[in-house]
Amino acid sequence: MLVDVLNEVDSIVWGPWLLILLVGTGVYLSCRLGFLQVMKLPRALKLIFFARNKGDGDIDSFKALCTALAATVGTGNIVGVATAIKLGGPGALFWMWLAAFFGMATKFSEGCLAVKFRQVDDQGNIAGGPMYYIEMGLGKKWKPLAVAFALFGIMTAMLGSGTTTQMNAIVSSVNAGFGVSTYITCAIVTILVAIITFGGLQSISKTASKIVPAMAVIYFIVTVIFLALNASELPHAVGEVIRGAFNGTAAAGGFAGAGIMLTIRSGIARGLYSNESGLGSAPIVAAAAKTKWPAEQGLISMTGTFIDTIIICTLTGLTIIVSGVWTGTTNGAEMTQAAFATTYGSLAPFILTISLTLFAFTTIIGWNYYGERCWEYLFGTKTIKLYRIGYIVILASAVFLKLEAIWSLADIVNGLMAIPNLIALLGLSGVITAETKKYFNHLAIRDAKLKAYKARRIGKKS
DSSP: OHHHHHHHHHHHHTSHHHHHHHHHHHHHHHHHTTSHHHHTHHHHHHHHHHOOOOSSOSBOHHHHHHHHHHHHSSGGGTHHHHHHHHHHOTHHHHHHHHHHHHHHHHHHHHHHHHHHTOEEOTTSOEEOSHHHHIIIIIOGGGHHHHHHHHHHHHHHHHHSTTTHHHHHHHHHHHHHHHOOOHHHHHHHHHHHHHHHHTTHHHHHHHHHHHHHHHHHHHHHHHHHHHHHHTGGGHHHHHHHHHHHHHHOBOOBTTBOOBOHHHHHHHHHHHHHHHHOTTTSSHHHHHTTBSOSOHHHHHHHHHHHHIIIIIIIIHHHHHHHHHHTGGGSSOOHHHHHHHHHHHHHGGGHHHHHHHHHHHHHHHHHHHHHHHHHHHHHHHHOGGGHHHHHHHHHHHHHHGGGSOHHHHHHHHHHHHHHHHHHHHHHHHHTHHHHHHHHHHHHHHHHHHHHHHHHHHHHHHHHHO
């Protein structure tokens, strides 16, 4: 009965209205910012590695991005993509791209506001995110909205995205791939997470900056090799994506077929769930980046959506479509494994196990930090240890819990996080555009001075 009620609430929260609000906000911000996700993407990608990291902050921009990606790049990139294609056919991948395209403007705006309105807590650490830019940006009368965001953030971290669902993905994957007891795996993961999270942001960001690039590169290489070996099927697969996006997908084999609305909904919903653009999670760690320019961190944050969806989800999606397994009876992780098996054979379970484990583990440590910042906003820094202990206890007990109700609850509170955040993004869009203009005007003046200096140097030499 409880599961049925939660499923009903979940379908209402993640109904068309929220998807329209999420994408619509991205469209609006894209227009106001001059589609900077296209015009400024080269600079954004360059900043990942060459940001100056000057100004207030706890960690450099690269570590902030890696920590955000740690929480974002998770089982959704493997399981979520497979589920979207199973429900909506290959065309769902196109709508994932579209959601990510506009979501990049949303993610830019979140990162920009996070730095603009960040605060320093009583322990001297940076604190920021939607709860701060709602209260400081929109005004004190909007504090109930900030409190609501923080409450939903804690619930998402402790009851869903950060603990139970990720732990179950790890233990079940390791058990299926290597035959290791779920209890042993759970104990090992819990101990590792406890060691990392009790070290605070510095420990979390240091771990994320090492694991995230490694896991992304490994998965990238594995999928690119797969696609290279099946290159002759790629044109057909891309054609299926484009045709299916606007025509739906006819039934084939064990696949029931999908109408155009189901294709759109599946692609957008899974895409937004994967890259979290508009949900308000990533700006919590973006606030801690060392920079004096809000728009600079906005650009770096924007690349998170590009990496998560445009690159990683695309690779997963094309692998599934090229293999043809999406027309069969498998779904989720089993579908992705079946796709890899068409080329890698018996190595497929090991590839998927390693990928899922790394993706899920980093999500656990990333969401721990998100929940911790939300907890601090509501209850202060003195009770942070209580939150960390609670997080570890729930994580350790995840293997004993039934997932049906937890998945639905996680979906609900995750979706509810977006509402206060989107209201703030729309209400503060003027601040976002002003900060963006200020940053690019600064760059134009700096570049002009540099050009004049070089001209003088050349003149003296001649």
